[in-house]
Amino acid sequence: MPDYNWPEPDSAALVGKRISRVDGPAKVTGTAKYTYDVTRPGMLYAKVLRSPYAHCRIVSIDVSAAEKLPGVEAVYVVQGAGTEIHWQGDDIAAVAAVDEQTAEDAVQNIKVQYKQLAHLVQEEDLSKAGDRAKPAAEQVVGNPDEAFAAAEAVTVEGYYGTSVVTHCCLESHGFVAEWEGDTLTVYPSTQAVERLTGQFAEALKIPATNVHTMMQYVGGGFGSKFAVDRWGIAAAHLAKQTGKPVKLMLERAPEQMVAGNRPSVYAKVKIAAKPDGTLTAWESDSWSTGGMGGGGSPPMPYIWNFPHQRKRHTAVSINAGSARAWRAPNHPQGCYVTMCSIEDLAAKLKMDPLDLVLKNIALTGERSELYRQELLKAAELMEWKRRWHPRAQGSPGPVKQGLGLALHTWAGRGHAAECRITIHPDGYVEVSTCTQDIGTGTRTVIAIVAAETLGVPMEMVKLNIGDNHLPPGGSSGGSTTVGGVSSSTRRAAMDAREQLFARIASGLGTTAENLETVNGTVRVKNDPSKGFTWKQAAAKLGVNPVSAMGKNPDEAKGALTSSGVGGVQMADVSVDTETGVVRVNKMVAVQDCGLIVDMKTAESQVYGAMIMGIGYTLFEERVMDEITGRMLNPNMEFYKLAGLADTPEMVVHMWTDAEQQKRGVIGLGEPPTISPGAAIANAVANATGVRVPTLPLTPDKVLAALEKGGLA
Amino acid sequence: MQAFEYAAPSIKQQAVALLGNTWEDAAVFAGGTDLISSMKDNLLAPKRLVDIKGIKELGGIDFTPAAVRIGALVTLEQLLAHPRLGREYPGIIDAAAGVTSPQLRSRGTIAGDLCQRPRCWYYRAGFGLLAKDKDGKPLVPNGENRYHAILGNQGPAYFVNPSSLAPVLIAIGAKVRLYNGSSSRDVPLEQFFVTPKSDAERENVLKPNEIVTDIIIPAIPAGERLSATYEVRQKEALDWPLAAAAVALRMNGGRVQSARVVLGHVAPVPWGAPDAEKVLTGKRITADLAIEAGKESVHQANPLSKNAYKVQLARVAVKRALLRAAQGGA
Numbered sequence A: 001m002p003d004y005n006w007p008e009p010d011s012a013a014l015v016g017k018r019i020s021r022v023d024g025p026a027k028v029t030g031t032a033k034y035t036y037d038v039t040r041p042g043m044l045y046a047k048v049l050r051s052p053y054a055h056c057r058i059v060s061i062d063v064s065a066a067e068k069l070p071g072v073e074a075v076y077v078v079q080g081a082g083t084e085i086h087w088q089g090d091d092i093a094a095v096a097a098v099d100e101q102t103a104e105d106a107v108q109n110i111k112v113q114y115k116q117l118a119h120l121v122q123e124e125d126l127s128k129a130g131d132r133a134k135p136a137a138e139q140v141v142g143n144p145d146e147a148f149a150a151a152e153a154v155t156v157e158g159y160y161g162t163s164v165v166t167h168c169c170l171e172s173h174g175f176v177a178e179w180e181g182d183t184l185t186v187y188p189s190t191q192a193v194e195r196l197t198g199q200f201a202e203a204l205k206i207p208a209t210n211v212h213t214m215m216q217y218v219g220g221g222f223g224s225k226f227a228v229d230r231w232g233i234a235a236a237h238l239a240k241q242t243g244k245p246v247k248l249m250l251e252r253a254p255e256q257m258v259a260g261n262r263p264s265v266y267a268k269v270k271i272a273a274k275p276d277g278t279l280t281a282w283e284s285d286s287w288s289t290g291g292m293g294g295g296g297s298p299p300m301p302y303i304w305n306f307p308h309q310r311k312r313h314t315a316v317s318i319n320a321g322s323a324r325a326w327r328a329p330n331h332p333q334g335c336y337v338t339m340c341s342i343e344d345l346a347a348k349l350k351m352d353p354l355d356l357v358l359k360n361i362a363l364t365g366e367r368s369e370l371y372r373q374e375l376l377k378a379a380e381l382m383e384w385k386r387r388w389h390p391r392a393q394g395s396p397g398p399v400k401q402g403l404g405l406a407l408h409t410w411a412g413r414g415h416a417a418e419c420r421i422t423i424h425p426d427g428y429v430e431v432s433t434c435t436q437d438i439g440t441g442t443r444t445v446i447a448i449v450a451a452e453t454l455g456v457p458m459e460m461v462k463l464n465i466g467d468n469h470l471p472p473g474g475s476s477g478g479s480t481t482v483g484g485v486s487s488s489t490r491r492a493a494m495d496a497r498e499q500l501f502a503r504i505a506s507g508l509g510t511t512a513e514n515l516e517t518v519n520g521t522v523r524v525k526n527d528p529s530k531g532f533t534w535k536q537a538a539a540k541l542g543v544n545p546v547s548a549m550g551k552n553p554d555e556a557k558g559a560l561t562s563s564g565v566g567g568v569q570m571a572d573v574s575v576d577t578e579t580g581v582v583r584v585n586k587m588v589a590v591q592d593c594g595l596i597v598d599m600k601t602a603e604s605q606v607y608g609a610m611i612m613g614i615g616y617t618l619f620e621e622r623v624m625d626e627i628t629g630r631m632l633n634p635n636m637e638f639y640k641l642a643g644l645a646d647t648p649e650m651v652v653h654m655w656t657d658a659e660q661q662k663r664g665v666i667g668l669g670e671p672p673t674i675s676p677g678a679a680i681a682n683a684v685a686n687a688t689g690v691r692v693p694t695l696p697l698t699p700d701k702v703l704a705a706l707e708k709g710g711l712a
Numbered sequence B: 001m002q003a004f005e006y007a008a009p010s011i012k013q014q015a016v017a018l019l020g021n022t023w024e025d026a027a028v029f030a031g032g033t034d035l036i037s038s039m040k041d042n043l044l045a046p047k048r049l050v051d052i053k054g055i056k057e058l059g060g061i062d063f064t065p066a067a068v069r070i071g072a073l074v075t076l077e078q079l080l081a082h083p084r085l086g087r088e089y090p091g092i093i094d095a096a097a098g099v100t101s102p103q104l105r106s107r108g109t110i111a112g113d114l115c116q117r118p119r120c121w122y123y124r125a126g127f128g129l130l131a132k133d134k135d136g137k138p139l140v141p142n143g144e145n146r147y148h149a150i151l152g153n154q155g156p157a158y159f160v161n162p163s164s165l166a167p168v169l170i171a172i173g174a175k176v177r178l179y180n181g182s183s184s185r186d187v188p189l190e191q192f193f194v195t196p197k198s199d200a201e202r203e204n205v206l207k208p209n210e211i212v213t214d215i216i217i218p219a220i221p222a223g224e225r226l227s228a229t230y231e232v233r234q235k236e237a238l239d240w241p242l243a244a245a246a247v248a249l250r251m252n253g254g255r256v257q258s259a260r261v262v263l264g265h266v267a268p269v270p271w272g273a274p275d276a277e278k279v280l281t282g283k284r285i286t287a288d289l290a291i292e293a294g295k296e297s298v299h300q301a302n303p304l305s306k307n308a309y310k311v312q313l314a315r316v317a318v319k320r321a322l323l324r325a326a327q328g329g330a
């Protein structure tokens, strides 16, 4: 049996190098077909009637006028008379018609009588939440009272928060559904091609074997695309009713209202340290919402294991669309609250926050030595020691510059995945696994691993993904995909290679153990003159290809993935203190994630994460109106995202060393989005001398904080 | 969006003949960047669209000794690309450049920019231009009014005029030429915009059967071409100004002979600031004077519950526009 491991950096031809994503050309030339692009013969278009109210009961619903409209082929009531609706935009009825316009007109012809009920759509003012607030039990570690009461304790109190933000997938959620007899084919826009199979089967009460799901490209998910959703089931019903394929994609407004969001958090925090900066105690009162469900409870204190802690968290249920996993669920919120309070403490102690976190680094536990090194590396790339100044003691003039930092962590162990590799007699290699590339470079990583293992150029590797008839490849969430699919691919490729060796070894006058694949050849170890080109070797297979399955995890075949990554980010900002406008000048990210399969797509994840981070730190906010119960900015105009021009200089340093090599492949998609909020907000505090308590850091809030003044 | 009839006349007489007596009958379709999205959002449902893009006489920028004529169809991009316009009216260029979307600049026209409907999010969500609940109570004063008016906001209108070009065009004395098929009338741009008092009224004096054909700007002698626009925008990429100011100065011996200061995005109409103009007259422009003018320009501001910060932004916009304009003459 071969030794299942990863190639060492010096012998690797592809792994760890800078390789452009294999589907880049298809994406930029438009040949990549997304679900939004799918059209089927005779296809109908579906539109959904959505609740205009945040909280109401459906008294009656009359679809007859819609049904009679020429061009309308079916109406499906999702939630009928008597149903209580809990948020604006919730699905009420769906219409399938010959074109989008007719479907839209039909939706407007559905007559619904609503009884409006009292709503709550804002949560920052907890005193208004009443019985919508559900406090969890207090958690205590050590003896916080004693620690805060200690004579020498230096304490700082603060208020910090981040608003609800939405996922803003460029391609909205949606499906194309098509029946043939009692078999359903679905083209979803999803992060979970395979997982949807069971969800559709269960909802439609058909055998899972009768569901075929297929998707090649998805325009973003960020954690919001794991489910069939009510509208997916509606599309399937409409397709069944009409006997025709039905396409149902959300418009931008419902995409923003009902297709997922990241819970808010608001927290009153008190922390204490010894006069030398040694952190001692943490106390927090926090609350958050994720819609009716109340929202998650962010880890606090984040990363820093204060010896003494008291924590209280309250979930608030409001009448707004439900939260879904959002890139590193709960971590950005926990990181923001924790790192901002630590920065405020450093300011009070008149310490450089870099010194303060280095001093306390042991509180971060087993990662502390790596964090220390990463902090020093980031500081070097930011020229922190030369450029940092105490709060508000930077440049004269109205535009103030400042630096801030934050640290983060994530698990990211490779998920369960299976993969089949076939080596065809013509030398082409086929890799089949039902994963999906959500933009993270999954295709590229699989191709790299297969090509590396077999010693062939990547062009000879053909990928079959995004089809539930393939071996299960897992959902793309939790940054678990890269570890999962690269490990299963590696094992399958090694086993396929063994089989190939076994079948051709005698032709080279040797046995399988003595063969190796190098740079397009199969040759005898220690005797490179004896060998075949890859094509010659494959041709020896005659008419029977070689095929092997690989899976993850597979204890017997090495540990190719592990868990736990971390990183440090630093931000350099300018704040116009006359207008409150914040600009990010530069960001530095130092990130570890085990063995890196493709340096280029890995860095890309970090760049993208920082840009997304600038968005939620400076611009993004779901604006809810308490009077009408509506979301006021369900668009890309007043729901503001960072654009190219708002993107600063970004320096990414991926941590590679023998230790990371040994840890195998670990996920990366989520962790680098965790730190930007705190790093940028801390830089703003450093620049201006005041804490702007809540994200996004909009001009109104920056000016208000400046006017109020505070800890200088 | 309701189905509509589409007409594409090639001369302006035909265009006006195709319009109706009410706004529901027909709408002028220029770049369509605002019109079409308003129709998709069911805010407007004209029975006919009169596409004026094929009418040659509505295009072009012409200089005569007395005036500059800018055709209604001139796009923001064409304004930016016109070197002489840029030299003589730098404030127009500042404003057009602020619309940082190449798509919008290439498609959006100057008349469309002046006639575009407000962006008030209650209006855009279907609560009407005056944004009222079903009992007729205004939503803005106690609602989410961070982007709303701080001046001229005693009601019933609380939205802000969205045009980036209007403040500077008013500051340099522009008129709009309106045509109804039989005659044209020139309206000073500051009189073009009005604050609606009821749901039956609109934000300008244009009638349903009129079109804007030209923007006429008086020629300014060399040496007096000091104008600037300063917009406070949160984002560098496409975003609306939070507050803006345009300034046009006539200087005499290093002193202000006359000044026009017009604020944008602070009131239902572009908001002239005569008190700031008075402060400037006869003085040399200094940083302190600019600050004072900024203060004067908003001393009557009456912010709503969540937009007091815009008072400060308007002050700063005036200060910075003044300093920028003054530099242009250096």
Ligand SMILES: Cc1cc2nc3c(=O)[nH]c(=O)nc-3n(C[C@H](O)[C@H](O)[C@H](O)COP(=O)(O)OP(=O)(O)OC[C@H]3O[C@@H](n4cnc5c(N)ncnc54)[C@H](O)[C@@H]3O)c2cc1C
Binding pocket: A637, B027, B028, B029, B030, B031, B032, B033, B034, B035, B036, B052, B072, B073, B098, B099, B104, B107, B108, B109, B110, B111, B112, B113, B114, B115, B116, B117, B162, B163, B164, B165, B206, B210, B211, B212, B213, B238, B239, B240, B241
């Ligand atoms: C996200 C976003 C950001 C934007 N940011 C800015 C900004 O910062 N500053 C800014 O100024 N603008 C901004 N715009 C608006 C943009 O500049 C306008 O939509 C554009 O200028 C309108 O021109 P148009 O030719 O497309 O008008 P259309 O959409 O064709 O028309 C707009 C309105 O004007 C009427 N109209 C047009 N031409 C005439 C005419 N000749 N006679 C009579 N009526 C006419 C139409 O009937 C319609 O009611 C933004 C738009 C968006 C979507």
